[in-house]
Amino acid sequence: DTAVSQTPKYLVTQMGNDKSIKCEQNLGHDTMYWYKQDSKKFLKIMFSYNNKELIINETVPNRFSPKSPDKAHLNLHINSLELGDSAVYFCASSAALFGVLKTQYFGPGTRLLVL
Amino acid sequence: TQLLEQSPQFLSIQEGENLTVYCNSSSVFSSLQWYRQEPGEGPVLLVTVVTGGEVKKLKRLTFQFGDARKDSSLHITAAQPGDTGLYLCAGGAPDSNYQLIWGAGTKLIIKP
Numbered sequence: 001d002t003a004v005s006q007t008p009k010y011l012v013t014q015m016g017n018d019k020s021i022k023c024e025q026n027l028g029h030d031t032m033y034w035y036k037q038d039s040k041k042f043l044k045i046m047f048s049y050n051n052k053e054l055i056i057n058e059t060v061p062n063r064f065s066p067k068s069p070d071k072a073h074l075n076l077h078i079n080s081l082e083l084g085d086s087a088v089y090f091c092a093s094s095a096a097l098f099g100v101l102k103t104q105y106f107g108p109g110t111r112l113l114v115l
Numbered sequence: 116t117q118l119l120e121q122s123p124q125f126l127s128i129q130e131g132e133n134l135t136v137y138c139n140s141s142s143v144f145s146s147l148q149w150y151r152q153e154p155g156e157g158p159v160l161l162v163t164v165v166t167g168g169e170v171k172k173l174k175r176l177t178f179q180f181g182d183a184r185k186d187s188s189l190h191i192t193a194a195q196p197g198d199t200g201l202y203l204c205a206g207g208a209p210d211s212n213y214q215l216i217w218g219a220g221t222k223l224i225i226k227p
Contacts, residue, residue: 004157041201043158043217056214090157102207102215103148106157 003027004107006091012113013081020077021110023091031055031097032074033104034066035090036100043090049074081114088112118142119206119218127224131193136221139186139206145207147180147187148215152201194225 004025013019025032033056034046048056052068063079080085088111092104122137138147147166150158162171164180164187171178175198177190191198201222205215 023196040219041152041222042219043203043213045217048214092157103160103163105216106159108155109157 004091004093006089008110009108010111012063012115014115015081015083016024016078017081018079019081019112020037020075021089021091021112023074023076023107025072025091025093025105025107027093027095027105029093029095029105030071031033031094031102032068032071033094034074034076035092035106037088037090037109039087047074047076048097055097064082081112084115086112086114119216121202121204121205121218121221123176123221124219125222125224127226128194130195130225130227133190133192134194134223135188135190136202136223137186137188138206138214138218140206141185142182142206142208144216145183145184147207148205149178149187150203152203152220154200158201158203194223196225198225199223199225201204 007022031050034047035043037043045058047066049068050103065077070076088109089110091107094102094104120139148163149161151161152158167182167184169180175192179188199200201219201220204218208216
């Protein structure tokens with residue numbers, strides 16, 4: 001069974017389009033995250049939700065909008081895609097926000113290429 | 116802003132050799148984690164260290180947390196091709212309740 005799953009795994013699209021990436025975790029965790037990993041492999045946190053409530057909202061263009069319909073899901077919608085949005089996007093979850101329980105379990109990533 | 120610097124950025128060695136990679140900061144962390152990321156996959160947790168001076172062993176991997184909780188090292192003995200991957204450290208900042216601070220990673224290649 002996949003603990004954290006993301007769809008799609010690959011996404012190739014044109015500049016200006018709107019796209020969504022879905023994430024689901026079956027670990028019963030309270031906290032979910034979205035990360036962006038650029039070509040240099042640096043992981044940068046974008047958003048964190050705890051019990052469906054937005055906790056972390058780093059400096060991310062407002063073209064990116066997360067949505068958590070329930071604790072097991074955290075989707076990412078991107079409007080007006082730009083070339084610089086090309087990256088690998090990882091979803092992750094943790095049992096809690098605090099202490100060692102914030103150990104994060106990552107999904108396989110969504111490789112986004114904007115042409 | 117707390118930063119974690121990892122060194123070296125890239126390391127390519129022959130199977131059977133030993134190696135050490137480092138994760139350093141000028142700030143104190145409440146805990147530190149090491150993850151390994153294989154190509155096409157997400158990072159996977161290897162270990163968490165929480166006490167200054169703590170040493171943990173995971174088969175051929177030895178992890179150490181610095182006495183002052185500002186740095187950590189990962190030593191691999193007799194490296195194998197299966198150890199190939201991106202090694203990331205992530206620290207839990209004492210004054211940040213919410214998130215991990217991530218290093219940029221060490222890309223390790225073990226040649227057969």
